Amino acid sequence: MSRNNGKKKARRQCTPEEKAIILRRHLVDKVAVSDLCDEYAIQPTLF
Numbered sequence: 355m356s357r358n359n360g361k362k363k364a365r366r367q368c369t370p371e372e373k374a375i376i377l378r379r380h381l382v383d384k385v386a387v388s389d390l391c392d393e394y395a396i397q398p399t400l401f
Contacts, residue, residue, distance in 0.1 A: 366396075376401075380401075
């Protein structure tokens, strides 16, 4: 039995600009991947 009672969570869509900002924060500002994933509610494997 699924935990969400058959309701699917809406997928969050990031714009290319948002993706660039997130990636830049990791590469330039040295923000940890785990912190970015928590902040933007994305899975580390997606990052």
